[in-house]
Amino acid sequence: MRKYLLILICSVSFFGFAQTEEENQEVRELTATVINAQSDFPLESVHVVNLNLVKGTITNQDGKFTIPAMVNDTLYFSYLGFKTQKVRVTNDMFRFGDTKIALTELAYALEEVIVRPYQLTGYLEIDVKNLPINDARQYSISGLPTSYEAGSKSPSAVTKVLGAILNPADLLRNLFGKKPRQMRKLRQIKEDDNIRDLLASKFDRETLTELLQLEKVDIEDILNNCNYSKSFIQTANDLQILDAISSCYEEYRVLNRKQ
Known part of the structure; x- marks a missing residue:
């Protein structure tokens, strides 16, 4: 009797747990x-x-x-x-x-940002030694239109550079290929009027990076390799950038199918 009672309690507990998990997955x-x-x-x-x-x-x-x-x-x-x-x-x-x-x-x-001014003496040789050293480095490769920054801010820079060398087509295959699920969000974003209105008022790329799970440098790489001008990349609002990425992505898909 105790065995049946224990089985019944375990079954009820499991059912309750499964029901809770199912509720968590509901929209x-x-x-x-x-x-x-x-x-x-x-x-x-x-x-x-x-x-x-x-x-x-x-x-x-x-x-x-x-x-x-x-x-x-x-x-x-x-x-x-x-x-x-x-x-x-x-x-x-x-x-x-x-x-x-x-x-x-x-x-x-x-107000929470603490600014630490440099203690300058006015003597060039001394002040140069006191300034912090920027650990970021840029890799420039002949034949590629842009240089790539490495260091703590962009740890994947070397991978991008090597990818560009091994894949002469450009960085599109690397960037889009690694984020296929995120890039499918492009169509969903364009169908939501509230998101489009938000992007039309933004110029900082913050919302785009959150939605697409891409870094700002990735967005610039995509548009550079799709032959968009530097002026457009710097001055366009986030909605225009989204439309440009979407157009570029569709062209990439067409080319990828042909290869």
Whole structure:
């Protein structure tokens, strides 16, 4: 009897665990409020993007928003004059429904930056020795239009350079080939009006790098190898950059099928 009872308890526990796991994987409507971290006032027209499902929305006059999400999805918050923020979706956010997301004004965020001025003496030989050494190095290869920076900021630079040598076509195969799933997001992003509106107002590439999981240097490499001008790369907004990458990617796919 005890054996049957133990089996029954284990079965119920397993069923409950499986049900919880299944609930975690369901796409549900998540509602929360975005507030100013300093004043606790609600923030209107904050852009909210689910980076996993590639869905976007904006907050209403009460700071509230509703967006499709699953547990462990990442929400990306962007608002002019405020520091961008990423928040991981949890079960509690669905259960209680009164989650508040606080954004920090850039003026307060900048106060946390400590500036250490160099102690200059006015004597060139002494001041040169006191200045910090930049460990970043650039590799320039004959026949390639751009140089590549290595060092702590770009640890994969050597791989990119070698890839360019071994694959004369260009860096597109390396960049697109390594991120096929992320690059498929291009079409999803272009279909969401809220995300497009957000990208049209941005020039810093931060939202694009989050959505596509690419570094800024990768985006520049893609556009350089697709023959976009340096002026366009520097002055275009994020939506124009997205359209350029999308066009470039489609051309790459066509060429790749022919090879």
